[in-house]
Structure formats: structure tokens, C-alpha cells
Amino acid sequence: MKRPVIExxxxxxxxxxxxxxxxSHIDLTIREGEKVLICGPSGxxxxxxxxxxxxxxxxxxxxxxxxxxxxxxxxxxxxxxxxLSKTVGTVLQDSDGQFVGLSVGEDIAFAxxxxxxxxxxxxxxxxxxxxxxxxxxxxxHAPHELSGGQKQRVSxxxxxxxxxxxxxxxxxxxxxxxxxxxxxxxxxxxIHRETGDTVVIVEHRLEDVLHRDVDRIVLMAEGRxxxxxxxxxxxxxxxxxxxxxxxxxxVTALKYAGVFITPEMRPGRIERLQLTxxxxxxxxxxxxxxxxxxxxxxxxxxxxxxxxxxxxxxGKQALYDIDFSIQKGEMMSIVGKNGAGKSTFxxxxxxxxxxxxxxxxxxxxxxSGDSIKERADHIGYVMxxxxxxxxxxxxxxxxxxxxxxxxxxxxxxxxxxxxNTLKICGLxxxxxxxxxxxxxxxxxxxxxxSILAMNPEIxxxxxxxxxxxxxxxxxxxxxxSALNEKGITIILITHDMHLMLEYCRRAVVFSExxxxxxxxxxxxxxxxxxxxxxxxxxxxxxxxxxxxxxxQETEFVRRFIRWDREVRGK
Amino acid sequence: MTNLFxxxxxxxxxxxxxxxxxxxxxxxxxxxxxxTFDTRILLPMPIVACILFFLSRIRFREVKVxxxxxxxxxxxxxxxxxxxxxxxxxxxxxARHVIWSGIGRFTLTQEQLFYHLNVILKYLATIPMVILFIxxxxxxxxxSSLNRIGVSYKIAYSVSLALxxxxxxxxxxxxxxxxxxxxxxxxxxxxxxxxxxLKNAAAMLFPLIISSMDRxxxxxxxxxxxxxxxxxxxxxxxARPFQTADYVxxxxxxxxxxxxxxMSVLRHSRYFNxxx
Numbered sequence: 001m002k003r004p005v006i007e008x009x010x011x012x013x014x015x016x017x018x019x020x021x022x023x024s025h026i027d028l029t030i031r032e033g034e035k036v037l038i039c040g041p042s043g044x045x046x047x048x049x050x051x052x053x054x055x056x057x058x059x060x061x062x063x064x065x066x067x068x069x070x071x072x073x074x075x076x077x078x079x080x081x082x083x084l085s086k087t088v089g090t091v092l093q094d095s096d097g098q099f100v101g102l103s104v105g106e107d108i109a110f111a112x113x114x115x116x117x118x119x120x121x122x123x124x125x126x127x128x129x130x131x132x133x134x135x136x137x138x139x140x141h142a143p144h145e146l147s148g149g150q151k152q153r154v155s156x157x158x159x160x161x162x163x164x165x166x167x168x169x170x171x172x173x174x175x176x177x178x179x180x181x182x183x184x185x186x187x188x189x190x191i192h193r194e195t196g197d198t199v200v201i202v203e204h205r206l207e208d209v210l211h212r213d214v215d216r217i218v219l220m221a222e223g224r225x226x227x228x229x230x231x232x233x234x235x236x237x238x239x240x241x242x243x244x245x246x247x248x249x250x251v252t253a254l255k256y257a258g259v260f261i262t263p264e265m266r267p268g269r270i271e272r273l274q275l276t277x278x279x280x281x282x283x284x285x286x287x288x289x290x291x292x293x294x295x296x297x298x299x300x301x302x303x304x305x306x307x308x309x310x311x312x313x314x315g316k317q318a319l320y321d322i323d324f325s326i327q328k329g330e331m332m333s334i335v336g337k338n339g340a341g342k343s344t345f346x347x348x349x350x351x352x353x354x355x356x357x358x359x360x361x362x363x364x365x366x367x368s369g370d371s372i373k374e375r376a377d378h379i380g381y382v383m384x385x386x387x388x389x390x391x392x393x394x395x396x397x398x399x400x401x402x403x404x405x406x407x408x409x410x411x412x413x414x415x416x417x418x419x420n421t422l423k424i425c426g427l428x429x430x431x432x433x434x435x436x437x438x439x440x441x442x443x444x445x446x447x448x449x450s451i452l453a454m455n456p457e458i459x460x461x462x463x464x465x466x467x468x469x470x471x472x473x474x475x476x477x478x479x480x481s482a483l484n485e486k487g488i489t490i491i492l493i494t495h496d497m498h499l500m501l502e503y504c505r506r507a508v509v510f511s512e513x514x515x516x517x518x519x520x521x522x523x524x525x526x527x528x529x530x531x532x533x534x535x536x537x538x539x540x541x542x543x544x545x546x547x548x549x550x551x552q553e554t555e556f557v558r559r560f561i562r563w564d565r566e567v568r569g570k
Numbered sequence: 571m572t573n574l575f576x577x578x579x580x581x582x583x584x585x586x587x588x589x590x591x592x593x594x595x596x597x598x599x600x601x602x603x604x605x606t607f608d609t610r611i612l613l614p615m616p617i618v619a620c621i622l623f624f625l626s627r628i629r630f631r632e633v634k635v636x637x638x639x640x641x642x643x644x645x646x647x648x649x650x651x652x653x654x655x656x657x658x659x660x661x662x663x664x665a666r667h668v669i670w671s672g673i674g675r676f677t678l679t680q681e682q683l684f685y686h687l688n689v690i691l692k693y694l695a696t697i698p699m700v701i702l703f704i705x706x707x708x709x710x711x712x713x714s715s716l717n718r719i720g721v722s723y724k725i726a727y728s729v730s731l732a733l734x735x736x737x738x739x740x741x742x743x744x745x746x747x748x749x750x751x752x753x754x755x756x757x758x759x760x761x762x763x764x765x766x767x768l769k770n771a772a773a774m775l776f777p778l779i780i781s782s783m784d785r786x787x788x789x790x791x792x793x794x795x796x797x798x799x800x801x802x803x804x805x806x807x808x809a810r811p812f813q814t815a816d817y818v819x820x821x822x823x824x825x826x827x828x829x830x831x832x833m834s835v836l837r838h839s840r841y842f843n844x845x846x
Binding site: 054055056059060081082085090092094097098100101102105106109110111112113114115116117118119122126158159162347350352372373375376380381383385387388389390391392401402405406450451454 | 708709710734742745746748749750751752753754755756773774776777778780781784785788789790791792793794795796797798799800801803804805806807808809
């Protein structure tokens with residue numbers, strides 16, 4: 001057996017500012033050359049565990065450590081963040097924020113600069129490392145010229161340049177579109193094979209990581225390790241569901257069909273899944289038993305955009321002839337990769353930007369003469385990061401801000417409206433709390449509430465669930481779909497395929513400033529050409545349908561979604 | 571999109587000079603302009619600055635915000651000089667040619683006007699050079715040049731990071747302010763009282779500060795994880811060796827400073843006096 005490189009022995013950690021320990025009784029051994037996935041819901045302590053491995057704890061975050069931790073045979077007391085950075089390379093979640101240099105080359109060189117490497121050797125080393133992640137022809141590019149996936153490659157090169165032995169990835173998929181996420185997982189796998197380095201991936205999007213093999217999965221919950229086993233074993237258990245991690249969709253589908261999953265079936269990756277004829281028949285029977293979905297009758301357009309063209313002041317055209325419409329009471333998605341024009345388009349709808357040509361109408365009325373504020377009376381916009389919207393310290397104040405500013409309401413009216421909105425959003429019990437005491441998901445609700453208080457007919461949400469685990473994702477989305485049932489029209493801008501499939505009937509796909517599809521979500525995700533052009537990803541359900549001999553992939557996906565939401569809704 | 575404070579990528583002889591040389595030139599040039607009131611030295615400086623500006627291929631509209639900002643400052647400075655010492659020029663030049671007897675102590679003399687002319691020339695000599703330096707030097711090269719003249723690299727790097735994040739923060743501010751406008755928060759609404767407008771501005775800054783703090787924590791961690799701050803010194807990927815042009819520029823600017831100081835010392839006066 002290979003020698004252990006990371007060893008936790010009855011390890012615990014409590015942040016100085018907190019009363020309870022974030023990590024307790026951690027026993028974990030990771031051996032040289034292993035590839036391990038650490039997963040768990042938000043707040044389970046997985047990020048804290050990463051900080052312990054790379055030395056930010058106890059270096060940058062103060063707290064109390066119990067038990068033992070050795071890295072490469074050395075106890076943590078003898079190590080600091082600098083010494084550790086020679087063995088452990090960390091790729092952080094936000095590839096934008098960790099881009100230190102002003103060009104790709106400079107960013108990769110950062111660790112070498114700090115080591116005072118002479119320039120001639122530095123240039124050679126930077127070029128070699130860039131080549132290993134396929135970025136050697138981008139050395140002079142500035143960060144804003146790169147895609148999310150490319151930035152992540154640069155971050156990876158930036159730690160590999162130090163010849164580290166352990167690579168640590170903190171939620172590598174969080175900011176990537178589906179196709180970029182897939183290639184990130186492939187790249188990590190390639191590097192792992194090539195170098196034989198130890199790889200630790202922390203991520204709650206299990207199915208996406210399992211696109212390539214991992215040796216083990218460590219499942220965490222509430223600061224403890226609840227499982228440490230192979231993917232095949234873990235997926236055969238019910239531990240994921242119990243701990244708020246979404247199982248791969250094909251596994252869920254098999255379970256719904258009543259197939260009993262064992263490690264021998266190799267459920268860890270769909271490519272290797274072994275199903276008997278009996279199992280397949282069972283899936284087919286389940287598919288037949290779920291009633292067919294009824295397609296919605298097309299209604300009249302409520303918000304309509306016609307032939308929208310838009311260029312930025314630097315002359316770069318961002319949108320070409322966009323046609324778009326949504327019916328009253330609909331909930332739909334706008335999808336596509338970063339930079340495809342989704343956000344720009346939603347800013348145009350809200351009047352934040354003015355198109356060069358084209359027309360937007362709401363219930364038949366032309367909106368071009370309306371100011372930002374006048375449009376906001378009908379169309380509310382919720383930004384991705386709630387911290388960018390919150391400007392008051394107390395919840396009730398924040399939610400009532402728009403009403404108070406309009407100057408048209410008495411204080412009683414405002415407080416009635418705020419209370420009603422808070423009740424709808426499930427925030428009423430917290431109405432007198434300071435916002436700083438809320439979790440990210442609750443803050444998101446506050447921002448939605450502050451928009452709802454102004455009584456818009458349409459709400460646009462930019463990536464409403466970015467970075468959220470399955471439980472928070474379900475919370476936010478069920479909340480939005482309840483609002484939708486109350487008659488509010490909702491537009492979601494997202495690159496989360498699950499979200500779009502589950503909660504929207506229809507989606508519009510953007511690619512390079514053009515609208516390339518407007519169809520039902522299932523139809524979009526089973527259309528190879530569109531999936532590829534827009535960097536989307538087929539779901540594993542399509543593969544399962546093929547495997548079980550069900551030719552109607554789209555219908556299979558549709559029936560699964562309906563069944564799944566019914567089961568989860570209970 | 572106009573940025574207040576930004577490196578503008580171009581290909582020009584000014585851009586090709588190394589950051590350290592440009593920084594040294596800027597310091598020498600500004601010192602020269604600061605130490606003297608000799609109009610014969612001050613007069614050609616704005617002209618040279620404008621020529622250099624033209625050579626850099628930076629367009630005026632790209633830096634106009636910064637220019638007007640400093641311009642307003644210059645006007646304010648002159649106004650204050652006049653308000654506090656309307657006859658400062660008379661004292662300096664030891665003569666009094668009255669143009670208009672004015673109101674009370676506020677008279678208008680040729681000497682005072684000449685003094686103001688010199689102050690304005692000092693501004694006009696330095697403003698274009700500062701703008702030129704900022705817009706033709708990459709922040710990281712700027713940091714490496716600060717470090718080269720002896721500033722600790724940690725301070726140098728934080729200056730460069732600050733410069734570098736200004737465009738990002740401006741973009742974020744725009745996003746925040748449009749989203750707040752949609753909720754009815756207006757900053758430029760003339761109908762509101764000043765107090766109300768300041769309050770509104772605070773409501774926009776609050777989210778900006780919170781998200782900037784997050785950004786700072788992240789970048790600090792990212793830098794520490796890659797060994798920033800472990801040694802007393804570091805090397806710079808962006809550092810470039812001095813070329814002939816760099817030496818020539820620095821020498822010329824040093825010459826200018828020498829001339830400016832030399833004239834003052836030889837003539838026992840920093841002022842050129844056309845009135846005596």
C-alpha cells in the first residue's frame with residue numbers, strides 16, 4: 001500500500017468566532033496518488049477541511065484545533081501556509097477572484113516570482129506549465145479575454161508551476177457552464193494520470209464529478225465524515241439522499257423504477273453501468289406506467305421583444321436580431337454559455353441598457369419611452385449576488401425600501417405590504433432580524449422579497465441557485481415555483497441544466513449573441529447540435545433511456561421530471 | 571465606457587519604455603516643475619508634455635474624466651490662492667502694476683496674474699505626465715518599478731492591485747446602481763434635498779463595500795496560498811531590462827531637474843521676475 005500523504009486523526013476545529021466546532025472527530029487518510037472526492041451539503045465543513053489541508057487554518061483563520069493532522073508525514077504544527085504551498089496546490093472556487101496577474105503568463109509565474117526565480121528560468125517554466133494545461137498560446141492574454149474554463153486552467157497551471165504533489169480543487173464546477181465543467185473534470189483526470197499526483201476534489205455536484213473515475217468518495221455532514229467508500233458502494237446506499245446530496249439522475253430513475261442497486265452493477269458511472277434484461281424491463285414498465293405529459297397550449301405573448309440589436313460603446317455587437325416572448329404566468333429559462341448575451345438581454349428588458357434597434361412591448365404597450373424606474377414597476381430584476389442588492393441592515397427596512405422611496409404610500413401601507421411579502425417569502429419570523437445574521441439562501445429570499453414588494457408582474461432572476469447545494473437549491477426553486485403559481489411570470493437566467501429541466505417548460509438558448517433555439521427544455525437537451533453549440537450538456541437520463549431501449553428520450557426525461565418533483569414535493 | 575484610472579493598451583514609443591524608467595521620469599519631471607517658478611523653464615514643459623501625449627496614441631476622450639477632475643482642482647487651487655492672498659504676486663516680485671483697483675482688498679495686479687500664470691503652468695506641466703504614466707504603464711509593471719526604487723514589494727503590489735481592481739469595481743458599481751435605480755433610488759435627482767441624496771449614495775455604496783471585502787479576502791487567500799509575502803524580496807515576471815531609450819529619457823529628465831534647481835541656486839531665487 002502506498003504511503004499516506006494526508007492523515008487526520010480524531011481531528012477537530014472550531015473557529016474563534018463560533019461557539020460550536022465546525023469539524024469534529026475527523027479520521028481520514030489519503031494516500032499518495034489517490035483521487036478522492038469530498039462531498040457534502042453547504043455548511044458541512046468541507047471548505048474548512050480544505051483550509052486545514054492548505055494551511056489557511058491555522059494561518060489566516062484563527063480557531064482551536066484538536067487531534068492530529070500530518071501532511072506528507074509532517075505534523076501541522078511544523079508547517080505553515082508557505083511551506084505547505086510547495087506540496088499542496090489549491091485551485092479556489094472563484095477563478096476570477098484568484099487571478100492575481102494581469103496576463104496569463106504573469107499569473108502562472110506568481111509563485112515563482114515569490115520564490116525569486118531569475119527571469120530566464122521563469123519564462124521557460126511558465127511556458128512548459130502553460131503547455132500542460134493547453135494555454136501556451138494565451139500567455140499574453142488578459143483575464144477578461146478568457147472564458148471561465150480557461151481561467152480555471154490558468155489557476156491550475158499557477159499551482160502546478162510549483163511542482164506540488166497534492167492538488168486540491170475547491171468546488172471547481174461552481175462557476176462553469178456545463179460543457180466547460182465537463183472538460184475541467186477531464187483535464188483534472190488527465191493531469192492525475194500523467195503526474196500521479198494526489199488529487200482531492202471538493203464538490204457537491206456529484207454526478208458531474210463522476211464523469212471521470214474517482215477512487216473514493218468522502219461524504220461529510222455536520223462537521224463529520226459519514227461515509228468513506230468507493231463510488232459504486234456509495235451510490236448503492238441511501239446515504240446521499242439522507243444527507244442532502246443529489247444522486248446522479250440515472251440512479252434516481254433506477255430507484256423509481258424499483259431496480260435494486262448493488263455495487264456489482266457498477267453504478268458509479270453510467271458508461272459502465274451493468275443492467276440485466278430484467279432491470280431494463282423494469283425501467284420500461286415504469287416509463288409506461290407514468291402518465292404522458294400534456295403539452296401546453298400556446299397562449300398570447302405578454303412580454304415581447306422583436307428584432308433586438310445591441311452593441312456596446314466599444315463597438316462590439318452583443319445581440320443580433322433577438323426575438324423573444326413570454327406568456328403571462330409562464331416560468332421559463334434563458335440558457336447559454338457565459339458571454340452569450342443572456343445577461344445583456346435581460347438588462348435590455350429592464351431598461352438598464354438601450355438597444356440600437358428593436359422593440360419591447362408589455363401587454364401590447366411599447367416600453368421604449370419608459371425610464372428604468374417605470375419599467376421596474378412591471379419588471380423586477382434580481383441580481384445573482386444578493387450582497388450586491390442589499391443596502392439596509394434590517395430585513396423589514398430592506399424589503400420596504402422601494403415602497404418608501406416611491407413616496408406614494410403611508411408608513412402603515414408600507415408595513416402591511418412588507419409583512420405580506422415577508423409571509424409569502426417565509427421570512428416573516430425573521431422580520432426584525434439584521435440581514436447579516438441570515439444565510440446566503442435567506443439573503444436571496446430577502447432580495448426576491450424586496451422586488452416582490454413593488455408588485456411587479458414579471459421577475460427576472462440571474463442564476464438564482466448558483467453555488468447552492470441540493471437542499472438550498474430545492475428551497476429556492478420551490479419558493480419561486482410557488483410564486484409562479486400565484487401568477488407571477490418568471491424568467492430564469494441559468495446554466496444549470498437540472499434547474500431548467502425541472503422547473504421550466506420552455507427555454508430560449510443564446511449563443512454568441514444570437515437566439516439559436518426556443519423550445520421545450522427536454523427537446524433542447526436531446527438536440528445534439530444545440531447542446532454542442534450552446535455548451536450545454538445532455539442529461540444522463542438520455543443515456544439511461546438508450547440503455548434500456550426506450551427510443552423516446554425526450555418523453556422519458558419529461559416523465560422522470562414530473563415523477564421526481566411529485567415525489568420530492570411530498 | 572470611460573474609466574477613471576486605467577491602463578490603456580496601445581503600441582507606442584511611450585508604452586515601450588519600461589515602467590521603472592517612466593516612473594523615474596515622472597518623479598524627476600514633477601520635482602522640476604515643483605521646485606521652480608521660472609517661467610522660462612515652465613513654459614516649454616506643457617508643450618513637451620502635449621507632444622509626448624500625442625506620441626502615446628492615447629486619445630483625449632479616453633482620459634477626459636481624469637483630466638477634468640485635475641483641471642477643476644487647478645481652478646479651485648487658483649481661486650483659493652487669490653481669495654487668501656490677492657496681492658501675493660506683489661510681495662513676490664516687489665512691484666505693483668494695478669490693472670483694476672477692485673473691491674476692498676481684492677485688487678487685480680499684473681504681478682498677481684503673472685503668479686497665477688506660473689501656478690497654472692506648473693499644473694499643465696504635470697497633469698498630462700501623470701495621466702500619461704497611468705495610462706501607459708501596466709499596473710504590475712508599475713508595482714515592479716515602485717519596488718525597484720526601494721518601496722517594499724508588499725506595498726508596491728497592493729498599489730498595483732488597487733489600480734487593477736478599479737475597472738472591476740467601477741463595473742460593479744454600475745450594476746449595483748442600476749439595480750438600485752430600478753427600486754427608485756436616484757442619485758442625480760435634483761428635486762431631492764442634499765441630505766437625501768447623500769443617504770441614497772450611501773445605500774449604493776454599502777453593497778459595494780460588502781462585495782469588495784469579499785473580493786479582498788479571496789485575493790488575499792489566493793496570494794498567500796501561492797507564497798506571497800514569504801521572502802524579503804521577489805522577482806517580477808513583467809520586469810524588463812533598461813534599453814537605450816530608457817536611459818536617454820531618464821537622463822533628459824534628470825537634466826531638466828538639474829537645470830531647474832541650478833537656475834534657482836545660481837540666481838538665488840526660484841522666480842523669474844519680468845517686473846524688475
